[in-house]
């Protein structure tokens with residue numbers, strides 16, 4: 001945030017002190033890593049909110065002694081997720097058929113989402129459901145371990161499984177066999193009411209989480225886990241059972257640390273993935289991939305959340321929520337999904353692949369090839385939103401190879417830095433023409449236009465005096481400018 005220096009001076013006189021340069025904290029905080037206290041971060045630097053948010057995140061990282069976790073190379077592989085087209089109605093046939101096509105189009109990681117461990121009963125979040133055992137459902141997966149091994153060995157995929165570490169439904173065997181007493185209770189109208197979550201403050205919970213993670217990596221042989229619904233924990237627990245941690249937050253932090261350390265001790269190149277609500281500046285010590293959150297059908301929302309995540313995600317891999325579309329989706333819209341994904345971080349898809357027409361697979365394959373070829377530049381270049389519009393429809397990634405995403409017709413003047421040798425511009429608008437003032441356009445000599453299949457359709461030479469970029473580009477297509 002920005003504030004005028006006079007306002008800051010006034011605040012300083014009352015409740016603020018300067019700790020470091022232009023960063024101010026409430027005097028009462030006396031910052032300590034062992035205590036939780038409210039503070040307000042203020043910057044009077046003339047920078048946009050995205051850079052200030054990144055500065056704030058770096059300040060907290062430095063203060064808390066954050067050190068990034070190892071990131072295996074496979075964490076950057078495009079991801080397939082089974083959730084949106086099938087929800088918990090998955091089985092061995094569905095997973096294998098999708099895995100086979102996923103591999104063909106360029107996916108490297110396959111996430112088997114919720115439903116691998118229970119029958120389909122629509123019970124996936126029910127307190128009296130069967131979640132919590134994390135044993136493969138034999139009627140749907142007669143040989144789950146064998147399936148994972150085949151996906152790894154025959155298809156060369158990395159395999160992750162979904163789990164919600166604290167959930168324990170009352171129909172689960174784990175609940176019946178003794179963990180009943182470890183569940184949280186919350187106060188409602190003066191009554192203690194059961195909650196679906198194991199209590200993070202109770203000593204049985206941290207042991208149970210370690211047991212599940214050991215089973216995943218040692219028995220099932222998975223490569224990574226997708227950690228879900230930590231954000232469903234209650235604010236406090238009123239159960240009359242033992243608490244070895246003072247608060248839900250302290251207990252949850254200890255459990256997540258155990259989860260991460262157990263996984264890494266068994267698989268040093270494991271991927272541990274959270275989504276936005278429980279992946280934050282506190283918990284990023286215990287993960288290496290950070291996702292947005294559920295935005296099915298809506299890549300605009302996915303992109304918006306991705307920009308927020310990027311601001312706070314130094315040291316971790318940013319991944320988008322898997323995007324989805326149906327077999328009836330027009331090709332240009334499929335291409336816009338794909339362009340949005342590759343500009344958002346590690347691209348992820350949740351599709352009924354066997355039902356899609358060849359045209360869709362061709363577009364997906366082309367965009368994933370593009371992603372792989374330019375992966376380092378896309379993920380490690382300097383990402384900036386170029387407008388303050390809430391959906392961040394115009395973004396750039398700057399490095400020697402730069403990438404400009406345009407999802408809105410009113411484009412502000414674009415300035416390309418001197419070091420940029422090549423510029424790729426994605427047309428994700430509703431129109432087949434891109435037009436905007438372009439400072440530095442004279443640096444580029446050649447232009448190639450691609451359609452939504454990323455096939456070259458036109459090549460031309462640029463005039464050195466041009467300063468307005470105005471080019472016909474198919475919707476979902478791309479332009480490449482070179483010097």
Ligand SMILES: [Zn+2]
Pocket residue numbers: 183184185199200201202237238239241242243
């Ligand atoms: Zn408790």
